Amino acid sequence: MISSNNKTFKFAVMLLFLLQLSFNVEMYAGKKKDYPVTSFGAVADGKTLNTKAIQKAIDAANKNGGGRVVFSKGKFLTGSIVIKSGVNLFFEEDAVLLGSTNPEDYPKFGEIRALIISNASKNIAITGKGIIDGQGRELALAVDSLHHTGVKIDPNYNYRRLRSSDGRGKLVSFVKCDSITMKNITLKNSSGWVQCFDQSKNIVIDAIKVDSRAYWNNDGIDIDGCENVRITNCDVNSADDGICLKSETPGLQNNNIYIANCTVRSSANALKFGTGSYGSFKNVTIENIQVFDTFRSAIAIESVDGAEIENIKVSNITAVNTGNAILIRLGHRNGDKPGYIKNVSIKDVKAQIPFGRPDIDYDMRGPEVDYFHNPFPASIAGIPGYSIENVTLENIEITYPGRATKGMAYLPLSRLKDVLENIKGYPEFTMFGELPSWGFYVRHVNGIQMKNIKLILEKEDFRPAFVFDDVKDLVMENINVPSDKIQQIIFKEVLSANLDTESLKKVNEPKQNTFELPKK
Incomplete structure (x- = not known):
């Protein structure tokens, strides 16, 4: 038989549990939801083109007030994707976003051509310990081959340096956006500029790594x-x-x-x-x-x-x-x-x-x-x-x-x-x-x-x-240059110069007709 005191105690414990559960539900409701790209059909095999699946995850997060679009461990191949307001592309450790090497997978979004694009968005982010790899050299050479085979002529093709300008694009391009965060991510191998923030404000870029020597204009x-x-x-x-x-x-x-x-x-x-x-x-x-x-x-x-x-x-x-x-x-x-x-x-x-x-x-x-x-x-x-x-x-x-x-x-x-x-x-x-x-x-x-200027020569130089x-209005104080020769400072049409005594000793001599010391 259960005493009334025990009943009261158990009721109090249950009430506390329910209150705590209610509190946790409310706290969770205040958090942004995660949208794993694999839940929208993305495949992390490095071969399947996941552009549509990733974009579906981004669109869903945006439609529901924002959230994290999550990339788990693996390699996700994609063409251009568009980040929208409230969306954070989050990369777990060992997650890799691979840029397609097919130029057709990078249509222009307005005037923007890039792997990751955003235009006029707010509160967007790319974070996590993963890697965004544009495979830029392979993409750039594919663009180049289109020009030479006549499939897509670049009117501004650089024949001196044998490279195309049109169609290469950037890795990340954000235009007219507000409140951007880039943190911890690694960006590598772009076919053009790695990341460009254009006409935007309130930008935080912290603890990221850029390793991009794939092609020109990186x-x-x-x-x-x-x-x-x-x-x-x-x-x-x-x-x-x-x-x-x-x-x-x-x-x-x-x-x-x-x-x-x-x-x-x-x-x-x-x-x-x-x-x-x-x-x-x-x-x-x-x-x-x-x-x-x-x-x-x-x-x-x-x-x-x-x-x-x-x-x-x-x-x-x-x-x-x-x-x-x-x-x-x-x-x-x-x-x-x-x-x-x-x-x-x-x-x-x-x-x-x-x-x-x-x-x-x-x-x-x-x-x-x-x-x-x-x-x-x-x-x-x-x-x-x-x-x-x-x-x-x-x-x-x-x-x-x-x-x-x-x-x-x-x-x-x-x-x-x-x-x-x-x-x-x-x-x-x-x-x-x-x-x-x-x-x-x-x-x-x-x-x-x-x-406090100190200039050091490893070997002789005949010049001053x-x-x-x-x-x-020149001021020189505590100028330290090699002392094996004088006239280390040359004046031509210098007005209102103020030099300390040691610096003055290093100036060209006034007896030279070509150069004259300025009047103090």
Whole structure:
């Protein structure tokens, strides 16, 4: 016989259980539902084309208010799929999304051609510990063969480099989206740009890995006309620019960008503003970046299509085996008038420049310069009538290889006027041809502070460390250059210079008629 006390106790326990169950149901109802792609007919054998099945899972998640479209362990082959609002593509460990190698599986979605597409969506994500493999080289060669067999002619086919531009597409392309998350995923082997975020906002890219050296134009991360972007803890290894801010559309801006704690290896530039530079780049902070085996510049800030670039802060950059440390270029390739570059701070940089090309181990390498040159210095260069303004360089150490010879494209200091302006040229650290300095070449700049600059030569270089041409408001403090020769700093049309005593000793002597010390 059960006592009333026991009945009361059991009732209380049952009531507590029911309340807890009710609470759990309510909590579960608040979570986003999972939509396994295998439940919609997808087969993880690496051979079955799963485009329709995966799209059904995405559509179902979107229709029901959002959820995770889950890829379990295995290889899922697909053509283009479209992410919609509220959908997170989630990859379990050892899950692989394989891009089809058939160009017909990549129809255009509006103007977008990519493996994973989203347009005007909100709250979308790609997360998990899986891999998205575009099989880009195989796809690109298939596109190429269509051109040569006459099946699909590319009117812009590049016969010099034997590659097609149309039909290759990107791995990931998000346009006009809001609230994007990319986390932990590995992206590899794109046929074009790996991932592009265009005219979007509120983007978080964290702890992803990019390994894409499959074909040409394999930019690692492209941000084009976006606002409120965080790129952190990423490992990028790409056959083209590593992390690249672009502005391909006039009137749009990249604003409030934060890039930190990343490693970049590139057969082009590691961190780049441009080349497309029609809109603006404002309020960008880049810090704690490791760069290695990179063919072009570790840091490239370029406005050549009218872009406005201002309030840029770069700090704590380590670059090893890199073709160039710093390039800041204001040119006028397109647009009614040049843009501007101002208020740029670059601090705490340590770089090592090799004598040979640093990307020699890539099978897809950036194009060589057209003819031999002595090693190139870092360059900060505007154009006549349009100066770069307010640049601060502080705590910079660059090791150069030296080994320059007067027998190779010799440009004496008496011919500084012959250094190419190349106003309309493609921005690159090699764009001016032979340069008359081995450390820094600075031209058409208004307001530049250089503090705690150490330049090291591994071998002899006959050129001076610094050349300043058409520069105003120059400040130099604690400049450390090899002491085996004087006249390491050359002035041409330099006004309002303020140098400390030790730096002043390294300036060319005033008795030389071609160059005169500025009046303080």
